[in-house]
Amino acid sequence: MDFLAKLYLPGVLALGGALLFALVSLAGYVQLLAREEDADTRRFARRSYALFVLSVLMGAAVLVVLLLRRDFRIEYVSQYSGAELPWFYRFSSFWAGQKGSFLIWLVAGSLLGLPLREAAGREEAPVMGVYILTLVGLLFILVRETPFVMLSQTPTDGSGLNPLLQDPWMVIHPPIMFTGFAASAIPFSFAVSAMVRRRYDRWAHLAFPWALGGFLVLGSAILLGGYWAYKTLGWGGYWGWDPVENASLVPWLLGTVLIHGLHVERRKGRFRRSNLVFACLLYFSVLYGTFLTRSGVLADFSVHSFVDLGISAWLIGLMAFFMLGSLYLLVTRLHKVPTERSEDPLLSRGTFLLLSMVVVSISALVVAVGMSSPLITRGLSHVLITPQQLTPQSWAVTRWLSKFAVPGQVPPSWYNLLHLPIALLIALLLALVPVLTWRAVPGREMAKKLGWGGIVAGIAGATALMAGVRNPFHLIFIALAALALTTNLQKTVQRFQNGGLRAAGGYLAHVGVGIILLGILASSSYDESTKVTLEQGVPRKVEGMTLTLDRFVPRQGDEKERFEVTVVRNGKSFLSYPQLFLNDRTQQVMAHPHITHLLLQDLYISPIEYDPGEPGTARRLHLRKGEEATVAGTRLRFLGFDLNAEGNALQAMQQGGVVAVGATLEVVRNGRTERIEPLYRFTPAGEVDSRPQELPGGGEVVLAGIDASSGAVQLEVRGVEPVAGPRPKLAVDVTRKPLIKLVWYGLYVVLFGGILATVQRLRDAMVLERVKV
């Protein structure tokens, strides 16, 4: 029982209970499978499931309480949280580490099971059985790697949350991502249960809204992650083809294929077999992505820090279990699945949907191969002749193959290169689908329907040509994307008029894809970036703009230290505030870009390096109440002490706490009069904390000392007098990102359309369950 002493029992018991109830519920559902329609068995299985959910929630609640109460006895709390963090970051450090993220995954998964068992209708027993199995897999990982390990010695403070994660977007991004991952097990459960029961006629209807919903949630998470990267990381992009990003993209692409396949199956009874395969692939891609990014195999290849928790074997075991199990089912069942033969004419919706699914699958395959490239090449280096082993007698084929036998990875450019033809095809297919029907469409009618779209495409292409786009592929791409946008918009309007907003969801989502395609091309292929060093007060011309570094702005309250840069563009001027600040905890310099959203482009100013130059000499002033002094044209008058700046100072002094005294100053500069109040904080032990206060119009003042008996203050005034030495310099990276807003707007449209479609399909599925009983 020695290891128990190192564990925090309430949490461990909750998770242990969860495992127990999950297994009991699983047993109940297995029984229900044999005795269908037995109300007692069903109730038993359902109650056990409810208890399982309750236990999981209790386990999560224990961790939340430990985090909020700053219980640093717990290893996880001390590793990812800190005493000084505000409550919401202490809360969000729940999913800052791997163990906690598996727990949030489990929480999302167990909660999704509650509506799932209602919606599964008569398929409840097999679907819930498979679904609980996937959750048990997660629970095994959590039992092996529990977040409730206690330290032998309690540290006084935690290590704090990684500063990059201290961002509102990062509070909500991971839970949404893990909900998406959890949802990927639902279509899988429907598919497996259909194969187990050999009933292939209903699962597509039932699984469709879940597949759509999961696709939406995962898409939102990807959007949030991209936006966070763009806003905070400072390298100017939103997508870097990093393994962690790819691990969420592959399931999303496979989900795209699955929802289109399910759509056709519902309507036409086709794609029955491929849909079963893709439902399985979708879940595998989530497991595989988790394995790649969590097992430490890519440690040298990714931005995100991966620590091998020793769970690789578990993850491999989990993958092998689900893969072999469903592979067995697919092999033994698939050829017997009844499916409709394709009789689609060439120019019909069916053919084009099939083509789109093929193209998106290829995209998923490309990304999967790319993110596995370190593993593939490492493996090949053991199998093939490596470049070092080549001899002059080696065959040309061996030479060619040897180049694959070097452990390495493919760069982002590889993904981009292969996705240009893919994106072109997708734009083309997307543009034509709305003008097609399930039956053959005569060429003349198609041409008529394409009329408006053709005009818009022509205008878009011509505009791009005038804007300086010369690459013929890009021009074709822009025209096709504009065509897709228009035809889908027309169809959306038509659907809306006939069946209301809900009926238009699918096509509206396609409008969004058209917008995104335009945004991606413009912002990634036509961005312009310049590095420039700005000297304080000296205007520099950059990319048709004039940039001037005004000043360094010291930290004020929650606002971190930053730079003020005036940008003049087309006669209009605005301020930009790139940040370079010292993280209090880690003493690391953090860079934050500043983004100005203009009508057609984003202006992205990222700080690189700051040289403070020769600091201006400080002038010391000693002022009694009512006295004034002038420093280089700036007049300062001391009006009096403020003893209530942060609670009553006299009271604080009696209680022996931190005493804060403010000095009210009147500053007259350039004919303007303003009041400021620098603070002086001290403790009975004699520790003094006095931060510089910014002076209106530049420079700063520090309250260097107070003399209560004579009622005087010591002031230090800096940065007001002109300096002879080298001036401060700030090196920045100035990037213009044209039309990047289209990426975000397009994603919003896709998500909104997707929500409409999901609502519609959920109703369909529920109606179906009621009618056919």
Next chain:
Amino acid sequence: MNRRVLYLVGTLLLLAFAGYAFTSFQSQLTPYVSFADAQRGVHRTLQVAGGLVKGSSSYGDGALSFTIREPKTDATMRVRYSGVKPANFEDALSVVAIGRWSPSERLLEADKLLVKCPSKYQGVKPEEKTYG
């Protein structure tokens, strides 16, 4: 008949794409190499890893220059990186640099850095960040 032609065209297009994917995979693969291999110039874009030589880094003209040492061979290599200077770079334990070897300047022109810093978070493995 018509349909068969289309299947043929489709298959050919797929094969062409697969060929394109393979050749570009091979030519763009960024291999992990030793310092000696890097300096032999066999690979165009490559990645090397080594410990940062203390006090070797300097920043000027928008570029960061530093020296890394290969643990196994004790060989050193000069690296130049033009980009945002990584936070706390001077304290880096080891650096993975991705870029091209420039034989004329005898240094690695890096366009991406992966920096492993000693963790400020006690008890946790070094954290990593990528720049570029």
